[in-house]
Amino acid sequence: MKKMKLVMVGNGMAGVRTLEELLKISPDLYDITVFGAEPHPNYNRILLSPVLAGEQTLDEIVLNPLSWYEENGVKLHLGKKVVDVDRNKRVVKASDGTEESYDRLLIATGSNPFILPVPGKELEGVIAYRDIADTNTMIDAASKYKHAVVIGGGLLGLEAANGLMLRGMQVTVVHIMPWLMERQLDDTAGKLLQKSLESRGLKFMIGAQTQHLIGDKDGGKSGRVMAVQFKDGTEVPADLVVMAAGIRPNTELALKIGLHCFNDGRGGIVVNDTMQTITDPRIYSVGECAAHRGIAYGLVAPLFEQGKVCATHLAEFGIGRYQGSQTSTKLKVTGIDLFSAGDFMGGEGCEEIVMSDPYGGVYKKLVIRDDKLIGACMYGDTVDGSWYFKLLREGRSIGDIRDKLMFGESNIGDVGHEGHSKAASMADNDEVCGCNGVNKGAICKAIKEKGLFTLEEVRKHTKASASCGSCTGLVEQLLMFTAGGDYSATPKKKAMCGCTEHSHQEVREAIKEQKLLTIDATYKALAWRTPNGCSSCRPAVNYYLISTWPKEAKDDPQSRFINERSHANIQKDGTYSVIPRMWGGETTADELRRIADAVDKYKIPTVKVTGGQRIDLLGVKKEDLVNVWKDIGMPSGHAYAKALRTVKTCVGSEWCRFGTQDSTQMGKDLERAMWRMYAPHKVKFAVSGCPRNCAEAGIKDVGIIGVDSGWEMYVAGNGGIKTEVAHFFVKLKTPEEVLEYTGAFCQLYREEGWYLERTVHYVNRVGLDHVKKKILDDAPGRKALWERLQFSLDGEPDPWFEFDKAAVDTRQFSPLSA
Amino acid sequence: MSEWKPICLVTDIPMLGSRRVAREKGPHVAIFRNSENKVFALLDRCPHKGGPLSQGIVFGDSVACPLHNWTIGLDDGCAKGADEGCTQPFQIRVDNGTVHLHAEELATLAIHVALPKAGPGASTGALGDRTFEVQAPHSP
Numbered sequence: 001m002k003k004m005k006l007v008m009v010g011n012g013m014a015g016v017r018t019l020e021e022l023l024k025i026s027p028d029l030y031d032i033t034v035f036g037a038e039p040h041p042n043y044n045r046i047l048l049s050p051v052l053a054g055e056q057t058l059d060e061i062v063l064n065p066l067s068w069y070e071e072n073g074v075k076l077h078l079g080k081k082v083v084d085v086d087r088n089k090r091v092v093k094a095s096d097g098t099e100e101s102y103d104r105l106l107i108a109t110g111s112n113p114f115i116l117p118v119p120g121k122e123l124e125g126v127i128a129y130r131d132i133a134d135t136n137t138m139i140d141a142a143s144k145y146k147h148a149v150v151i152g153g154g155l156l157g158l159e160a161a162n163g164l165m166l167r168g169m170q171v172t173v174v175h176i177m178p179w180l181m182e183r184q185l186d187d188t189a190g191k192l193l194q195k196s197l198e199s200r201g202l203k204f205m206i207g208a209q210t211q212h213l214i215g216d217k218d219g220g221k222s223g224r225v226m227a228v229q230f231k232d233g234t235e236v237p238a239d240l241v242v243m244a245a246g247i248r249p250n251t252e253l254a255l256k257i258g259l260h261c262f263n264d265g266r267g268g269i270v271v272n273d274t275m276q277t278i279t280d281p282r283i284y285s286v287g288e289c290a291a292h293r294g295i296a297y298g299l300v301a302p303l304f305e306q307g308k309v310c311a312t313h314l315a316e317f318g319i320g321r322y323q324g325s326q327t328s329t330k331l332k333v334t335g336i337d338l339f340s341a342g343d344f345m346g347g348e349g350c351e352e353i354v355m356s357d358p359y360g361g362v363y364k365k366l367v368i369r370d371d372k373l374i375g376a377c378m379y380g381d382t383v384d385g386s387w388y389f390k391l392l393r394e395g396r397s398i399g400d401i402r403d404k405l406m407f408g409e410s411n412i413g414d415v416g417h418e419g420h421s422k423a424a425s426m427a428d429n430d431e432v433c434g435c436n437g438v439n440k441g442a443i444c445k446a447i448k449e450k451g452l453f454t455l456e457e458v459r460k461h462t463k464a465s466a467s468c469g470s471c472t473g474l475v476e477q478l479l480m481f482t483a484g485g486d487y488s489a490t491p492k493k494k495a496m497c498g499c500t501e502h503s504h505q506e507v508r509e510a511i512k513e514q515k516l517l518t519i520d521a522t523y524k525a526l527a528w529r530t531p532n533g534c535s536s537c538r539p540a541v542n543y544y545l546i547s548t549w550p551k552e553a554k555d556d557p558q559s560r561f562i563n564e565r566s567h568a569n570i571q572k573d574g575t576y577s578v579i580p581r582m583w584g585g586e587t588t589a590d591e592l593r594r595i596a597d598a599v600d601k602y603k604i605p606t607v608k609v610t611g612g613q614r615i616d617l618l619g620v621k622k623e624d625l626v627n628v629w630k631d632i633g634m635p636s637g638h639a640y641a642k643a644l645r646t647v648k649t650c651v652g653s654e655w656c657r658f659g660t661q662d663s664t665q666m667g668k669d670l671e672r673a674m675w676r677m678y679a680p681h682k683v684k685f686a687v688s689g690c691p692r693n694c695a696e697a698g699i700k701d702v703g704i705i706g707v708d709s710g711w712e713m714y715v716a717g718n719g720g721i722k723t724e725v726a727h728f729f730v731k732l733k734t735p736e737e738v739l740e741y742t743g744a745f746c747q748l749y750r751e752e753g754w755y756l757e758r759t760v761h762y763v764n765r766v767g768l769d770h771v772k773k774k775i776l777d778d779a780p781g782r783k784a785l786w787e788r789l790q791f792s793l794d795g796e797p798d799p800w801f802e803f804d805k806a807a808v809d810t811r812q813f814s815p816l817s818a
Numbered sequence: 819m820s821e822w823k824p825i826c827l828v829t830d831i832p833m834l835g836s837r838r839v840a841r842e843k844g845p846h847v848a849i850f851r852n853s854e855n856k857v858f859a860l861l862d863r864c865p866h867k868g869g870p871l872s873q874g875i876v877f878g879d880s881v882a883c884p885l886h887n888w889t890i891g892l893d894d895g896c897a898k899g900a901d902e903g904c905t906q907p908f909q910i911r912v913d914n915g916t917v918h919l920h921a922e923e924l925a926t927l928a929i930h931v932a933l934p935k936a937g938p939g940a941s942t943g944a945l946g947d948r949t950f951e952v953q954a955p956h957s958p
Contacts, residue, residue: 460900532834532853535875535882535889558834562873562884570884573936574870605937619937815838815846816826818924 003031006314007092007102009082009253011036013045014287014303015108016064021311023072029315032074033100035092039079040132041066044483046300048135052163058132063451075100085257087280104282104314107254107269111247111288111298116151120213125225126241129160138242142167145239149173149228151210153180157244158193161202164240172203172236174210174228184340188356189363189379196336196361205236213241249289249296259283261291268296273321275310286310292322299327301454319529321501328389337477339385342375342392343367350374353406366405371397373405383473384408400727400768423477432478433464433471443475447482455479497536499529504540504754511544517553519545533559540755543642543680547750550792557807563640566812567799568625571618576625578617580634581675584649584667584687585613591634598631612646612684614639626813629800635675636800642756643678644685644746647671648696652689652706661706663689666735670704673739674746676796677789680753680762683746698726701749701759702742707731711738715745715771716763724760727768730776744775744785747792751785822911822918825849828857829915836872836881838862839919844929847908848872849917850881850892857917858892859910861928865890865903868934906931 006022008015011034019032036042040062047061069076080094085105092100113128115121125141127134141148142164150161153175161171173180179190180197194204209231217223227235249268251261259279262268268291270278275290277283286306288298297303302325309322328341346352346367353366360380366388367375372395376388387408391398398405426432428441446452446462458475459466465475495501502510507526516522519541523533533541538559545553557565568576582591595615599607606618614637620628629636639645647670650656652663667687677683686697687704697703699719703726705712710733717726729745732738748771753762763771775782797805831837831851839847839859846862848871856879862872869885879892889898896904906928911918 457900530878532877534877534880535887538875538877558832558876561875566873570870570873571936572867572869572885573934573940574868574873575936809832809835811830811832811837815840816830816849818823818825818839818841818847818919 004029004103005101006030006032006104006106007100008032008034008106008108009092010108010110010287010289011038011042011076011078012108012110012287013042013063013300014110014307015106016042017304018106018108018286018307018310018314019072019074020064021308022314025311025317026315027072030104032072033077033102034069034074035077035080035082035094035098035100037079037081038131038133041069041076041078043132045131047483048129048132049159049163052135052138052160053166054163058135060448082253083256085253087257087283090282102282104284105280106310106314107259107277107283107285107289108287109250109253109289111296112250112252113243114246114248115243116210116245118210118213120215120220120225121243123213123215123225123241124223125239126213126243128243129156130247134242138164138240139167141240142169146170147172147237148240148242149236149238150242150244151228152244152246153177153204153206154183154244154246155181156247157242158197160242160244162197162200164242165201169240170203171201172205172238173197174205174208174230176207176209178207180204180206181338184377185338185379186344186365186377188365189338189340189377192358192361192363192379193336193338205230208232208234213238247288247298249291251289254285254289259285262294262296267291273309273323274313275306275322276313284310284314293324295324297325297327299325301325302327304453326389326393328385337382338379339382340375340377341385341389342373343369344375344377346375353402355406364406368398368402371399373398383477386473386476394765396765397767397769401764423474423481426474432474433462433466436463436466438462438464440478443478444482447479451483453479453483496540497534499533499537500526502526507541508544508548508752508754511541511548515549517545517549519556519559535561543678543755546678547680547792550788555807557809564642565809566622566625567636567640567806567808568620568622569640573619575619575621577639578620578625578628578632579610579614579637579639580632581637581671582614582634583671584647584664586664586668587615591632594632594634598628601631602628604628610639610646612639613648614646622813623815626810635798638675641678642681643676644671644674644683646684648684648686648700650688650690650694652687656689658692659689659706660708661689661711663687663695663704663706666704666706666711666738667695669735669739670742674743674789674793676793676798677746677750679746679750680755681758683749683759685742699723700726702726702745704738704742710734713738713741716759716768718758718760720758722760727763729772740782740786741775743789744782745771747785747789748774750789750792821921822913823921823924825917825919827915828855828912828917831857831917834876836874836876838870838872839924841924843925844927845931845933846870846872847919847924849910849919850876852876852879852892857910857912859908859919860890860892860895861906861908861931863905863928863931863933864888865895865897865905866901868932871905 042064044061044063050056080096080098082092083095084093090102113130127137148164148169148171150157150173153173161173165171179187180194211231212229213225214220214227215223216226225238225241228238229235251267251269254261254269259277260270269285269289271285271290271292275284275286277285287303306322309320312320351368355364362380365377373391426440429439431439443462443464450461452458465472496504514525522541542556542559546555562570568578602624604617608616610616647667649664649667653659653661670685683701685702686695686700688695688697689706697705699717703714712731713729714726715729718724749759749762799806799808803810833851836848836850848860848862850858862870864871864883866888869883871881873884874881880889882889888901895907908923909920
C-alpha cells in the first residue's frame with residue numbers, strides 16, 4: 001500500500017513531539033516531510049535562557065539531532081520558510097520554490113514576539129528574544145557593548161535580562177505595568193522579586209513607557225541603537241534593546257491560506273478537541289499557534305498533551321480528546337523560586353491567607369473563595385506549589401485543613417528524602433526518592449539524556465516519585481531547572497489509567513447507576529480501550545464491583561494482586577509471609593506452640609513481631625502455604641490485603657493501673673465485627689484504654705481512646721509515608737456506639753473511596769465536614785451504613801480455610817511438572 | 819526423547835492467569851493463558867529483579883510483574899514502556915487442548931540463571947541487595 005503524505009510546517013518542540021508520538025504508535029503510516037524556517041534541528045526553546053546565562057551550551061539543548069530525522073525517514077527542509085499552501089491541490093510551497101504535496105498537513109508554526117510599534121524598532125541592535133539567532137546576537141553584543149535595555153518585565157524579559165547581566169552587561173529592565181510579572185505575581189511578590197534582582201545588579205524602570213529608540217546616525221534615525229527615550233523625556237543609554245513584551249501566535253501562513261483564526265488581537269488558529277483546524281479537515285495544528293477553546297497555550301506540558309492527542313488522530317485511531325489545561329508558572333532564573341497559579345489576585349468575595357517574611361525573602365499568599373482554594377502566589381519557598389495546584393484543580397473544600405494550609409504539605413511529617421525542600425541546594429548524590437533509591441544526579445542525567453519533560457516521564461524512566469510520591473515537589477523542581485519543563489500543567493480530569501478516559505469517580509458512579517455486575521460489563525458500558533484492562537484498572541474495577549454489589553457481583557481472583565490471590569505476602573525472592581490473626585493482639589500458649597511447630601516443620605527462616613502486635617512468618621514456600629495455615633489453625637490476618645489488618649490495643653483496665661476502659665475487649669470486638677472487610681486500601685485500627693494512648697491510636701485509620709466517661713473516636717490518621725495525625729471525630733459513650741460509628745465510617749470509605757486511596761487521602765479529598773454530615777448529623781444514614789457493612793460481611797469466608805467460598809484457586813499452590 | 823512434552827490442558831491454566839512448570843534443572847517456566855485462550859511460556863523470572871512472573875496479573879498480551887509492576891510482553895518476554903530487559907521465552911504447542919513445551923528447550927534454556935535471594939544474609943548493608951545478577955538480554 002502506498003503511504004500517505006504528512007507535511008509539517010514548523011520544526012519546533014510541539015510539532016516534533018507530535019511526530020515522535022505518531023512514529024511510536026504508527027511508524028509506517030506516513031511519508032513525513034518537515035519544513036523549518038530556522039537552520040537548526042528541533043531544540044529546546046525553553047532552555048535558551050540558560051544558554052544565554054552561560055549555564056548550558058547550544059549543543060546541549062538540541063532535542064532531535066539531524067540523525068533522528070534520518071533514522072525515522074523524515075525528510076527535512078531546513079532554512080526554508082513555507083509561504084503558501086494550495087489547499088485544493090494539496091501542495092505546500094516554500095520561499096525557495098520547494099514544493100511538497102500532502103494528504104495531511106500539520107501546522108506548528110509557533111509564535112512570534114510582539115514588537116512594540118515605536119520609532120526606531122528597525123535599528124541595528126534592536127532584537128526580539130525568540131530563537132537561537134536572537135540568543136547568539138545577545139551573546140555577541142554582550143562581548144562588545146556595555147548597555148542593554150530589556151523592554152518587558154515578564155517571564156521572558158527577566159530571563160533575558162538575567163542572562164545579559166551574567167554576561168557582563170549593565171541591564172535596565174523597562175516595564176510599563178506597576179510591578180514585575182504582573183500576570184503571574186501579585187504586587188508584594190513582584191516587589192520581592194524586583195528587590196532580589198536589584199541586589200544581583202539589574203536596574204528597573206517600572207511604569208516607564210517607551211517612546212522612541214534613538215540610533216547613532218542620521219540624527220538618531222538610523223545606524224545602531226544608542227539610547228531609549230521615554231514618554232517623560234528621560235533617556236537611558238542602550239547598545240542593545242531586547243523586546244520581550246509578549247508573544248503572539250504565528251498565524252501568518254494560516255491567515256493567508258484562509259484558515260479561521262481568532263481575531264481578538266491575540267490570534268491563534270482555531271482547532272477542535274482533536275487538534276483539527278475547524279476550516280480544513282486535512283489540516284491539523286498544535287503548539288503556540290493553535291487556539292483551543294479560545295486559549296493559545298505557551299507552556300510545554302499542554303502542548304505535548306496536544307501533540308499526543310493529535311498523533312492518535314493522525315494515526316487514525318480516533319481516540320483521545322484534548323480538553324484544555326490549567327497552568328501555573330515558575331521562573332527559570334537560578335536561585336529564584338516563585339510559583340503562581342489560578343486567581344492569585346483575589347478581590348471581592350475572596351479571603352486571603354498571607355505569610356510574609358520580607359527579610360527572609362519568603363512570601364506566600366493563598367486565595368480562598370467559598371471554602372475553596374482558587375489561587376496561590378509564592379515567592380522564596382515553592383516546594384508546596386504542586387500541592388496547592390492540586391487542591392486548586394480538585395476544587396475540594398479546605399475548611400478542615402485551613403489551619404495548616406499555609407504550612408504546606410511538605411511540612412507535615414514528610415519522610416524519605418531527609419527533609420530536603422530545595423532541589424537546587426542538593427548535591428548530586430543526595431537521595432531524592434527514598435522509596436526507589438534515586439539520587440539527584442540520576443534524575444538530572446535521565447532528564448537530559450532521554451529528553452524528559454513531564455513528571456510522568458521522569459517517573460517512568462527513573463521511578464523517582466513513582467511510589468509514595470512524597471518527593472514529587474523536588475522532582476518537579478529538578479525538571480524545571482534541568483529541562484525547563486513547566487511541570488504544572490495537567491489535564492483537568494485524571495483518567496483512571498491509559499485504558500480509559502473515565503476517572504475513578506465516574507467508574508464508581510457508572511457501576512452503581514447502571515448496576516454493572518462484572519468487569520466485562522463495566523468495560524463494555526464505559527467503552528474501555530483495552531479488551532481486559534491492565535494491572536492498574538482491573539483490580540480497581542473488581543473492588544468497585546464487589547463493594548457496590550455485595551452478594552451479587554462475583555469476586556474475580558485473576559483481577560487481584562498476587563497477595564490477595566494467594567492470601568499471603570509475596571517477598572522479593574518469590575516466597576511468602578504468613579501473619580495469622582491474633583484478636584486484639586492477644587495470644588495463647590497453644591497458639592504459640594502451633595506457630596513454633598510450624599516454623600520447625602516447614603523450616604521457616606524468619607519469625608518477626610510486626611508493628612501491629614502480630615507474628616510474621618517470613619520465607620514460606622508457596623507449596624507450603626496451605627499446610628502452614630492448617631497447622632497453625634488461626635484465622636487469616638489479611639496482612640496481605642486491602643482490608644482490615646490489625647487492631648492494636650493496649651492492655652487497658654483489666655491490668656493497667658492507669659487504664660480507664662477495657663481497651664483490649666473493645667479492640668477484639670471491633671476486630672471480630674469487621675475482619676474480612678475489603679476496602680479501597682488497607683485499614684488499621686487501634687484502641688487505647690486511657691489518654692496516654694500506648695496503642696498509638698492517633699495515627700490509625702480509626703483510633704479509639706478510652707477516657708473515664710467513654711470513648712473518643714479519631715479518624716483518618718496515618719503512620720506511613722506521610723505521618724498524619726488523625727482528626728478528632730466524636731465522643732461516644734458505649735462500646736455499641738463505638739462499633740456503630742466505626743462501622744459506618746468504614747462503610748462510607750468503602751463506598752466512596754477510590755481504589756488505593758487511604759482513609760487520610762479520602763477524607764482530604766471529600767473533606768471531614770462531608771464525613772461528619774453523613775455520620776454524625778444523619779442518624780438513620782449512619783445506622784444504614786453500619787447495616788450495609790454488616791450485610792456485606794455476613795458469611796464472608798476465611799480464605800485460609802474456606803477455599804471454594806473465597807474463590808481461592810488451589811491449583812496455584814503446586815507447580816506442574818515437565 | 820520425544821520433542822514436545824505434554825504439560826497440561828489449556829483449561830488447567832486459569833483464564834487471564836498462569837501456572838508454574840517445574841523442570842528437572844533450572845528455574846520454573848511460567849505458562850500463561852490470555853482472554854483469547856492463547857498460551858505463552860516464559861522463564862518465571864522478571865528481567866528486572868527476578869520476580870516470579872507467574873504470580874503477576876495477565877492482561878492483553880502482557881503480564882505485570884508482582885514485585886515492581888514491570889510490564890512484560892508474553893510473546894517475546896521483553897519489558898514494555900520505558901523499562902528495558904528481556905526474559906527467556908519458550909516455544910509452546912497446543913494440540914487438541916493440550917499444552918506442550920519443547921523438551922530440549924526445557925532441558926537447556928536459562929538453566930543457570932541466578933535466583934533472587936531474600937532472608938538472613940541476603941542484604942549487604944548500605945549498598946543494598948546486589949546478589950541477584952540481572953540476566954543478559956535475550957536475542958531471538
